[in-house]
Amino acid sequence: MSEQPHSSAETTLTKAEKLEQLRRKMASIPARSDGTEPATPSVMLKPVGEKEPTPIVATAQSTLRMLPVPAPIGDLLPRGGLARGTVVSVDGAASVLIGLLATVTAAGGHVAVIGMPGLGLLAFHEQGGDLAKVALVPQPKGAAIDCAAILLEGFDVVVLGLAGGAVTPSRGRAVAARARSKGSLLIVTEGQWDGPDLRISSRVAGYTGLSAGRGRVTGIQLDVAAAGKGFQQQTGRMEIRDDAGQLRWNPVDTPHVTATTPLRAAL
Numbered sequence: 001m002s003e004q005p006h007s008s009a010e011t012t013l014t015k016a017e018k019l020e021q022l023r024r025k026m027a028s029i030p031a032r033s034d035g036t037e038p039a040t041p042s043v044m045l046k047p048v049g050e051k052e053p054t055p056i057v058a059t060a061q062s063t064l065r066m067l068p069v070p071a072p073i074g075d076l077l078p079r080g081g082l083a084r085g086t087v088v089s090v091d092g093a094a095s096v097l098i099g100l101l102a103t104v105t106a107a108g109g110h111v112a113v114i115g116m117p118g119l120g121l122l123a124f125h126e127q128g129g130d131l132a133k134v135a136l137v138p139q140p141k142g143a144a145i146d147c148a149a150i151l152l153e154g155f156d157v158v159v160l161g162l163a164g165g166a167v168t169p170s171r172g173r174a175v176a177a178r179a180r181s182k183g184s185l186l187i188v189t190e191g192q193w194d195g196p197d198l199r200i201s202s203r204v205a206g207y208t209g210l211s212a213g214r215g216r217v218t219g220i221q222l223d224v225a226a227a228g229k230g231f232q233q234q235t236g237r238m239e240i241r242d243d244a245g246q247l248r249w250n251p252v253d254t255p256h257v258t259a260t261t262p263l264r265a266a267l
Contacts, residue, residue, distance in 0.1 A: 067156065067185055068107050070099045070249035072238035073200070076226040082198070084156075085180040087172075090189045092202035093222050094120060095240055097159070097189060099249060100200075102129030104157050109133065112151040115144045115161035116190075126247045127240075149175050152184045162191020169194050198228035205237060218242050221252060 066081030073096070074080040082088055082100070090097045098120055101111050106128045113119055117138035125131060135155070140147045145167060148160045152175070167175075172193055179186045188196065202224045209218030219241035227233035237252040 065183070067109060068103050070103055070238075072236060072249050072251040073099070073224060073226070075251065076224065076234040076236050077198075078228075078231050082185055084183045084185055086197035087176050087179060087186045087188065087193065087195075088198045088200065089193055089196040090187055090200045092200075092224075093204055093220075095123065095220065095222065096200060096202045096224060097187070098124050098129070099127055099240070100187070101134070101157065101159065102127035105130040105133040109156035110154075111135070111157040111159065112137065112155045113159040113161070114147050114151070115140050115163055116159065123247070128246060145171060145175060148186065149178050152178050152182050152186060155184060157185045157187060159187045159189065161189055162193070164191055166192035167194075198226065201225050208239070208241070 065084050066079055067084060068074075069077070069081050090100065101113070102124050104111055110133045112135040114137045116136075119136070121131065121134075124134070135151070137144075137147055137151075144160060144162070148158050151158045158179075167188075172195070175186065202222050205221040205223045207217050207220055209215050219239050221237060221239045223235060223237050225233055225235040239250050239252050240247050241250060
């Protein structure tokens with residue numbers, strides 16, 4: 001389809017008007033093409049500062065594509081990343097969730113974060129994340145799940161903070177089906193979600209840079225566990241280290257890296 005030249009009025013749309021245009025475009029996309037196969041919509045978006053629109057296409061094949069993760073976490077996963085169209089539960093050290101989101105945005109993906117007003121945006125930036133590719137809904141009140149279902153239409157990753165609550169199985173299945181049909185990844189955290197495709201848990205194992213009560217923290221070591229449908233739980237120790245003002249992930253050699261009990265969340 002050829003692109004029509006933009007008028008001066010179109011180039012000066014407010015953010016609210018752009019969001020309304022996006023909602024109308026998403027509303028015109030059928031959830032499924034014939035009741036059995038995911039639809040194949042192509043929504044043309046014009047990011048701020050770009051002359052040409054960027055196509056976002058959700059297809060049946062997109063559910064097989066992987067989203068990148070920090071390398072040491074990828075070593076614990078069967079295909080080295082997070083599969084589109086799935087639900088992932090992430091609990092424990094906040095650095096793990098931040099690292100997942102930072103890696104996705106650094107690779108060009110867009111994420112939306114719902115119900116997490118305390119998300120560490122500075123740590124996100126220090127891990128290489130692109131703040132321009134993050135949408136925040138810090139106070140969704142009673143509409144968090146509905147908000148997640150809508151945002152799965154247009155974002156690569158949607159994070160749903162449950163604030164200690166639980167999602168009923170029937171509601172969870174409906175939102176999971178939306179994620180599958182749109183080829184988006186749903187991450188749930190800080191609450192109960194039955195039957196996710198993958199669980200990632202973590203705890204702080206120690207710090208580097210301190211000695212006899214002195215020094216400066218230069219790194220944090222984490223024990224991370226990943227368990228999912230169809231593969232045995234894998235665990236590994238990894239470190240996030242300050243490297244000239246940017247935080248980088250590195251594996252830490254341990255004598256035992258498989259089949260352990262689930263890890264408790266870090267305090």
